[in-house]
Amino acid sequence: MESPFKPELLKGKVALITGGGSGIGFEISTQFGRHEAAVAIMGRRRNVLDAAVAALQSEGIQAIGLEGDVRKREDATRVIETTVRHFGKLDILVNGAAGNFLASPEDLSPNGFRTVLDIDSVGTYTMCHEALKYLKRGGPGKDPSTGGLILNISATLHYTASWYQIHVSAAKAAVDSITRSLALEWGTDYDIRVNGIAPGPIEGTPGLRKLSPEEMTSKTREYMPLFKFGEKWDIAMAALYLASDAGKYVNGTTMVVDGGLWLSHPRH
Ligand code: HXC
Secondary structure, three states: OOOOOOOOOOOOOOEEEEOOOOOOHHHHHHHHOOOOEEEEEEEOHHHHHHHHHHHHHHHOEEEEEEEEOOOOOHHHHHHHHHHHHHHHOOOOEEEEOOOOOOOOOOOOOOOHHHHHHHHHHHHHHHHHHHHHHHHOOOOOOOOOOOEEEEEEEOOHHHHHOOOHHHHHHHHHOOOOOOHHHHHHHHHHHHHOOOEEEEOEEEEEOHHHHHHHOOHHHHHHOOOOOOOEEEEEHHHHHHHHHHHOOOHHOOOEEEEEEEOOHHHOOOOO
C-alpha cells in the first residue's frame, strides 16, 4: 500500500532499529528508508540481517546491518557507535527487539521469565541508555536545534491479562513505564521525545506465527471489531507519524494500533 506521507518525511535522519531485520521491525526499516532516512538494523542473526540489508539497498535505501544482542551492554554500545561512525549521527532509536513464546506459569521457569524481561525491558533500557549522548540535543552531528527520538514497540497484552503470556505482559508493562519515565526526564533535560507503539495481532509476523495457532486465529476474528488483522504497514505508518514533525508535541504516549481489539474480549 502507498504511504500517505510525503517521500522526504525523514530526509537527512539516521535511524537505528533493533529487531529491524524481520517482522514489524523490517517494515519500519523499509518505510523509514523509503521516506529518506538512513537505517541501521540490529539483530542476532547475520543471515537475516544480510537479507534485510540487501532488500533495503535494492530499493536505493542507505542501510547497514549490525549483529548484536540487546541483552549485552557491550553489543549495544558497539552497534550505536558503529551507526554513528557510519552515518555521522543518530536521530531515531526504535526498540523493536523482543523475545516471545507461549508458556503457562507452571511451565515457565524463573529463568524463562527473566530471559524475556532481559530482552524486552532491560534491552530497551540498555539501548536508550547507551544512545543518550547521541540522541540528545547538541549530540554529535545533529541539528543543534532539536533532540532525537525513541520509539519503543510494546503490546496490549498487559492492559488486561493474557493466557500463557505472563512473562511478555510483565516485560511490556515495564517497557511502557520506561517510555513514560524517559519521556518525562529526557524530554525535559535533553529534548528527546520518547513514545511507544502497541501493535495488535499483525499478519505475517513471527509474533503471530508463534502465538496464534490457526484455531485461535480463526476464533479471534469472531470478536475483532474491525474483523481483520493488522498489517505491518499499519505499524510502520504510526512509526512515521511519531518519528516525524507531525508528532512533535507527542511525548510519553504509547499509541495502540490494533483496530480496537483490546477493548473487546471473547465471552466464554
Ligand atoms: C518455556 C522456554 C521456552 C518455551 C525458552 N524458554 N523457550 N520456556 N517454553 N517455549 C526458557 C528456557 O527453558 C530457558 O529457561 C530460558 O527460557 C532461556 O531460554 P534460551 O533458549 O536459552 O534463551 P535464548 O536462546 O536466549 O532465547 C530466548 C527466546 C528467544 C526468548 C526463546 O530466542 C526468542 O523468542 N526469539 C524469538 C524472537 C521472536 O519471536 N520475536 C517476536 C516477538 S513477538 P531455563 O530455566 O530452562 O534455563 C512479540 C509480540 C508480543 O514480542 C505481543 C503479541 C500480541
